[in-house]
Amino acid sequence: MDCRLLLATIAVVFVGERANGGDPDFARDVLPILSDNCFLCHGPDAKSREGELRLDLRSDELFGARKIITAGQSADSVLIERILSPDPDLVMPPPHTKKSLTPQQVDLLRRWIDSGAAWGQHWAYEPLDRPTIPQAGVRESRRSDLDALIQARLEREGLRPAQEADRARLLRRVTLDLTGLPPTPAETSEFLEDPAPDAYERVVDRLLASPRFGERMVWDWLDAARYADSNGYQGDGERTMWPWRDWAVGALNSNLPFDEFTIWQLAGDLLPDATLEQRVATGFCRNHMINGEGGRIAAENRVDYVMDMTETAATVWLGATFNCCRCHDHKFDPFTQRDYYQLFAFFNSTPVDGGGGNPQTPPVVELPSDEQTRRRHEAGQQLAERQTDLARYEQEKFPRDAGQTADLSPAAVERPEEIRKLLAIEPAKRNRNQLDQLAKHWRETLKDNPAEAAYAERVEALRNAIDRRDGVDREIPRVMIMADLPQPRETFRLSKGLYDKPLDQVGIGVPSNLPQLATNAPRNRLGLARWLVADDNPLTARVTVNRFWQQFFGVGLVKTAEDFGVQGERPVHPELLDWLAVEFRQTGWDVKRLCRTIVTSAAYRQSSRVTPELHERDPENRLLARGPRQRLPSWMLRDQALAASGLLVENVGGAPVRPYQPAGVWEEATFGNKRYQQDHGDKLYRRSVYTFWRRIIGPTMFFDTAARQTCSVKQTRTNTPLQALVTLNEVTFVEAGRALAERVLREAPTDTDARVRAMFQRILCRPPEPQETAVLAAAVARLRHQFAADPAAAAKFLAVGESPRDPEIDPVEHAAWGALAGAIFNLDEALSKE
Numbered sequence: 001m002d003c004r005l006l007l008a009t010i011a012v013v014f015v016g017e018r019a020n021g022g023d024p025d026f027a028r029d030v031l032p033i034l035s036d037n038c039f040l041c042h043g044p045d046a047k048s049r050e051g052e053l054r055l056d057l058r059s060d061e062l063f064g065a066r067k068i069i070t071a072g073q074s075a076d077s078v079l080i081e082r083i084l085s086p087d088p089d090l091v092m093p094p095p096h097t098k099k100s101l102t103p104q105q106v107d108l109l110r111r112w113i114d115s116g117a118a119w120g121q122h123w124a125y126e127p128l129d130r131p132t133i134p135q136a137g138v139r140e141s142r143r144s145d146l147d148a149l150i151q152a153r154l155e156r157e158g159l160r161p162a163q164e165a166d167r168a169r170l171l172r173r174v175t176l177d178l179t180g181l182p183p184t185p186a187e188t189s190e191f192l193e194d195p196a197p198d199a200y201e202r203v204v205d206r207l208l209a210s211p212r213f214g215e216r217m218v219w220d221w222l223d224a225a226r227y228a229d230s231n232g233y234q235g236d237g238e239r240t241m242w243p244w245r246d247w248a249v250g251a252l253n254s255n256l257p258f259d260e261f262t263i264w265q266l267a268g269d270l271l272p273d274a275t276l277e278q279r280v281a282t283g284f285c286r287n288h289m290i291n292g293e294g295g296r297i298a299a300e301n302r303v304d305y306v307m308d309m310t311e312t313a314a315t316v317w318l319g320a321t322f323n324c325c326r327c328h329d330h331k332f333d334p335f336t337q338r339d340y341y342q343l344f345a346f347f348n349s350t351p352v353d354g355g356g357g358n359p360q361t362p363p364v365v366e367l368p369s370d371e372q373t374r375r376r377h378e379a380g381q382q383l384a385e386r387q388t389d390l391a392r393y394e395q396e397k398f399p400r401d402a403g404q405t406a407d408l409s410p411a412a413v414e415r416p417e418e419i420r421k422l423l424a425i426e427p428a429k430r431n432r433n434q435l436d437q438l439a440k441h442w443r444e445t446l447k448d449n450p451a452e453a454a455y456a457e458r459v460e461a462l463r464n465a466i467d468r469r470d471g472v473d474r475e476i477p478r479v480m481i482m483a484d485l486p487q488p489r490e491t492f493r494l495s496k497g498l499y500d501k502p503l504d505q506v507g508i509g510v511p512s513n514l515p516q517l518a519t520n521a522p523r524n525r526l527g528l529a530r531w532l533v534a535d536d537n538p539l540t541a542r543v544t545v546n547r548f549w550q551q552f553f554g555v556g557l558v559k560t561a562e563d564f565g566v567q568g569e570r571p572v573h574p575e576l577l578d579w580l581a582v583e584f585r586q587t588g589w590d591v592k593r594l595c596r597t598i599v600t601s602a603a604y605r606q607s608s609r610v611t612p613e614l615h616e617r618d619p620e621n622r623l624l625a626r627g628p629r630q631r632l633p634s635w636m637l638r639d640q641a642l643a644a645s646g647l648l649v650e651n652v653g654g655a656p657v658r659p660y661q662p663a664g665v666w667e668e669a670t671f672g673n674k675r676y677q678q679d680h681g682d683k684l685y686r687r688s689v690y691t692f693w694r695r696i697i698g699p700t701m702f703f704d705t706a707a708r709q710t711c712s713v714k715q716t717r718t719n720t721p722l723q724a725l726v727t728l729n730e731v732t733f734v735e736a737g738r739a740l741a742e743r744v745l746r747e748a749p750t751d752t753d754a755r756v757r758a759m760f761q762r763i764l765c766r767p768p769e770p771q772e773t774a775v776l777a778a779a780v781a782r783l784r785h786q787f788a789a790d791p792a793a794a795a796k797f798l799a800v801g802e803s804p805r806d807p808e809i810d811p812v813e814h815a816a817w818g819a820l821a822g823a824i825f826n827l828d829e830a831l832s833k834e
Contacts, residue, residue, distance in 0.1 A: 024112040026120035028570060033105050035332050035566040037093050044336070045329040056334065058119040074113035083109070122333075123574060124319070124564040125513060128538045130582040131575035147602040149576045150624050159614070162606040162626040167192055168766040169607075169834050171203065173627070174599050175765075176833055177552055178207040180216030180636050180687075181643045185758075188765050204599055208592045211652055214253035215689050217591075219635065220551055221248055222689070223706040224316050224713050225265075225287050226308075229656050231359050232289035232695035232709055236670060239290075239359035240477035243367045244283030246653040249689075251281070258544060258589035259533035266313065266532075267525035269482050279365055279481050285309050285347065286480035289695060289709060292357015302354030303499035309347040310340070312711040317532045319543040319564030320511075326497035333565035334513040337493055342509035345491035346528045349484040364478040372476050379469040386462040387428040393458055394427065416441075427462065432470070435463040477655070484524065514539070533589065539564060541581035545594065546571075547713060549580070552598050554630035554717070555620060561714045572622045604628070608834050629834050631717055634702045635688035638732055641825055642685055644762040645736035646743055647803060649682040656692035657683040660731035660801075661700050669697040684732075684802060701730050727826050735801025737821035741814055742806055752777050755817065763824050776820060783816035 024030060034055050041048060042055040053061075053068065062068050070076040082092040083101055093099040101109075112118075133145045134152035154161060165173065171191050175183040183191075191203055207213060227245055230236045251261055263271070266285065268278030288308040291301050307326060314322035324330060325340035352361055368376060419441050422434050430438075442456035492502035508523045510516060515536040521527040532540050543564060550556035557577045560568035571577045584594050598604055608629035610621075618625060632640065642648035658679045666676040674694070678684075691699050695708055703723050706712035727733055740759060748754035756776045760768040768776065787794040794815035798805055805814070824830060 023115040023118075024108045026112065026118060027123045027126070029108050030112050031120070031122060031566055032570065033101065033109065037097075037099050037101060039332045039566070040097070041093075043331055044334055045331050047328050048331065056332075063117075069113060069117050071117040072114060074110040077113050080106070080110060080113065122566050123570060124542060124568075125334075125538055127536070128541060128578060128581055128585070130586075131578050133579075143600070143602045144597070145579060146576065146597060149573065149579060150603050153573060153576075154623060154625055157623055159617075159623060159625045161602065161624075162609065164602070164605050165607040165627055165834070166766075167200075170200070170605060172765040173833055174200075174204060174604075175207060176632065176636065176640070177599060178204070178216060178595065179210055179212035180219070180639055181212055181648075182640050182763070183765055185761050185765075188761070200605075201600055204596055208596060211253055212650075213592075214249040214251075215652070215687055217252045217551075217595075218245070218249045219633075219689055220547065220713075220715075221252075223708065224312075224711055225284050226289075226312065226706075226708050226711050227287050228693040228695040228708040230693070230695045231292065231357060233291045233293055233357075234670075234696075235292045235357050236674065236694060236696050237290075237292065237357055237359040239480070240655075241283055241287060241479055242654070242656055243477050243479050244280055244287070245689075247277065247280050247283075249653065252591065255590065255592045258584070258591055260589075261591075262317065262533050262540075263526070263529040266529040267482070270484070270522075270524060270526040276365060280367070280479055282482035283479050285312075285482050288312075290357055290359060290361065297499075298353055298355035300354065300499045302352060303494070305352060305354065306344055306347045306350070307497070308710070310344045313347075313528075313532075314343065315562055315711045315713060317543060318511075318539045319546075319558075319562065319568070320539075321563050321565060321567075326494070330565075332567045335511055338506055339509075339511040339513075341491055341493045341506045343511070343528075345488075345506060345508040346525050348491045349488040349524075351483055351485050360478040361480060363483040364480050366476050366478050368476040372472060376469070376472045376476070379465070379472050383462075383465040383469050386458075386465040390427040390458045390462050393455065397455070430462075432463055432466045435459050435466070439463060482525070535585070541585045542577055545580040545584050546577060548591075548594055549598065550715065552595075552604060553621070553624075553628040554715070555622070559622075562712075573624070627834075629832060631719060631832050633715070634704055634723070634726070637727060637825075637831065638688050638701060640763070640830075641733050641736035642687075644825075645739035645821075647685045647736055647739050648687070649685045651682070651686065654690065657686045657690050658692050659684050659686075659699075659701070665697060665700055666694065669694075680802060701726055701732065724826065727831070728822060731801055733825060734797070734818075734822060735803060737825060738798060738801065738805065738814070738818040739803060740821040741817035742809060745809055745814065745817060746806075752780065756780075759817075759821055759824060763821075763830050764827070776824075779823065780816050780820045783819045784812060787812045787815045787819075 035043075038055045041050045042053045043049070044054075044056050053066075055062070055068075063071065066078065067076060068078045074080050079092075082090060083106060085091040088095050093101075131149070133148050135148075151161060164170070168188060171183050171188060175181065175187070187203075191199060194202075196202075222245065225248075227241065228239075229242065230238050251264075256264075264278050264281035266282070268274055268281040271278055288305050291304070311322050314320040320333065320335065321330075322335065322340055322343070325335050325337050327337070329336045351363060419438065422430065422438055425434065439456050439459040442452055442459065490505055491507070492505050495501035495503055508527075510528070510531055515534070515538075517523070517527055517531050518534075521530060531537060542558075543561075546556040546558050547561055550561055557571045557573050557580075558564060558569050562568075580594070580597075583597065584590070587593055603624050604627065606625075606627035608627040610626055614625060621628070639648065658677060660678065661676055663676075666674045688699075688702070691702075693699060693708055698705060698707065703726060704716045704718055706716075740762060743762075744755045744758040747758050753773055756773050757767050760766070760772070760776075787797075791812065794811045797815045797818065798811055
């Protein structure tokens with residue numbers, strides 16, 4: 001069988017919606033065929049359109065005299081004639097495109113035309129309505145409407161759901177999913193010993209109320225928001241946007257409704273009587289890179305920043321691939337270049353001019369800590385005292401005559417003119433450099449005169465007070481936020497996206513194929529933000545719940561989380577996606593309620609075990625006949641190791657920290673301009689979300705993470721041997737193994753089996769099977785023998801990391817169990833969520 005035919009056949013069986021007895025659906029069956037094969041030359045982009053033929057819209061031309069489509073008569077339709085033509089000059093798609101339709105696709109087009117060629121639109125742009133919940137044939141074991149929808153689909157496919165996962169694995173799964181950390185042994189014991197029918201639901205409620213929830217959930221939002229602690233580009237100057245990150249953690253923990261979460265980040269500054277918190281939230285828009293490289297044109301930078309804001313908003317809330325519309329109409333989706341620049345216009349009135357590389361480019365808000373506020377006040381008081389003291393001294397010792405420059409010494413006549421000009425300035429108005437010049441002049445020319453030296457001391461005291469005040473000011477974080485110019489900028493379409501090639505002027509507006517702004521809506525970012533979460537917007541709720549589903553199941557109901565357009569994937573469970581979206585919107589955009597709905601479902605609670613037959617039928621678990629299983633993200637693996645070992649420091653928020661990192665990485669990436677200064681103490685053991693993120697070279701202990709240079713909403717999962725170099729050898733993992741070994745050696749001083757159980761329990765949250773205990777006990781015996789033969793190796797192993805080691809523990813025994821802990825950290829079960 002032809003490979004393309006085989007794939008098409010599999011797709012038909014997989015979707016399970018295209019029964020031969022029913023008429024093809026335009027959006028589900030026909031539009032994907034046209035998009036893949038025809039839109040490049042006959043789609044939305046007028047510049048690439050050929051033959052004055054457009055197949056993405058229903059038109060009189062399409063159904064008129066040209067008979068491209070003759071409803072009810074596929075044999076008389078030019079579309080079918082050209083697809084089947086043997087003439088290489090006539091056949092469509094043309095041979096040079098390397099595209100061709102399968103027999104099944106041709107049959108679908110024929111049957112669609114013969115059934116009347118009913119038109120429609122792409123599923124994602126259809127109004128969002130609550131689907132009907134199936135009743136007949138659905139087993140009574142279902143827990144919710146969500147499960148009813150899934151089970152009905154499974155029954156159509158002839159599949160049965162898996163049994164519920166065992167309680168230990170289920171607890172580890174949901175705890176990792178909702179907090180990013182494993183359950184403690186005490187939490188595991190409490191759950192396993194709780195016979196109440198609502199024991200699991202109460203665990204979920206406890207996890208949702210934990211401050212760890214916001215720290216876990218924010219990670220994916222930071223990827224989408226392209227958050228980092230530096231500007232990017234060659235200079236890569238450090239910025240202080242971390243208070244925005246802490247705001248996002250707090251907003252998720254406090255369960256700020258997602259519609260408000262949206263409005264605050266896009267337009268919090270435009271809300272009536274906007275609070276400081278709402279203004280800080282707009283830092284979302286300012287998380288873009290800043291280019292301060294020499295030779296860059298400020299106007300070009302500014303346009304780049306606004307484009308980044310525009311494209312990020314389109315991806316995050318609309319699932320739209322807007323980037324290509326910078327230069328031309330979209331090749332596949334109904335978005336025009338005019339649509340792009342009308343959306344661009346919402347962000348185009350920022351006062352940022354694009355000049356320089358200041359990582360605290362205004363507008364900004366200052367967010368000093370209580371300690372910084374106190375120190376700033378003290379520094380300000382001291383500065384005022386020094387200014388008053390110098391002014392008084394000058395007035396008493398060297399009084400000025402009206403209109404005369406102060407003559408402060410007998411040698412005044414010999415004083416340089418520039419010094420005389422400085423002396424004419426009131427002391428409180430002199431800047432630091434001017435004071436430095438005065439002090440230097442007095443010291444050099446009048447160093448033998450004690451009276452004059454006293455004056456120089458007062459000048460230097462004032463200069464030092466300015467330095468102290470400025471030093472405190474430099475420590476205060478300044479978060480870049482949004483604001484608009486009093487007079488909005490004019491916005492133009494740009495030829496090929498070039499900042500200096502304006503075409504026609506455009507106004508503020510939303511994509512023309514979607515519901516439009518209300519007539520009374522403000523024509524600014526606030527109007528845009530409210531439009532995004534309006535009831536008639538079909539995309540935001542769908543796009544958002546899909547990403548939450550992706551977070552828990554590893555893949556979204558729409559796999560292409562970044563693309564809800566016609567080139568993206570159609571949802572495998574369209575009714576489930578719409579049910580979640582409607583439920584989310586109608587229950588007040590309640591994020592914690594949405595998460596609870598998903599993780600308490602029977603679908604989520606299934607065992608992830610898979611039979612060979614089911615794996616062959618549904619390798620990616622898109623039909624949801626089993627529970628989720630995938631590798632943990634690298635940041636969660638690090639946090640798991642820290643938590644299991646007892647090293648984790650659970651302080652919430654604050655400035656980013658710099659844990660262990662190989663020497664020379666920053667220097668190599670920045671031509672020696674940036675040097676990594678590792679932190680010490682508690683900062684080494686903070687959660688991964690607080691790690692300093694240099695944009696041009698991310699933290700070295702993480703893999704499969706977004707670069708944070710542009711918006712990213714799709715998770716990456718790979719499995720390469722290089723990852724084991726981190727999980728086996730990176731300092732944190734080795735140190736965590738040593739610390740965990742110390743814990744179990746104290747808990748079970750002599751019992752090998754008890755030590756194995758304790759170590760296994762802290763990492764995998766379950767006791768080992770007898771055969772597992774035997775294997776691990778034999779392994780630690782081998783390790784003990786190896787370290788006993790090489791005490792220097794044991795000492796070297798135990799010296800990894802800065803946390804103190806109990807010197808009373810035998811180093812050979814400690815090293816053997818520490819190495820075993822490292823091996824358990826690297827078991828497939830430990831690296832995965834089951």
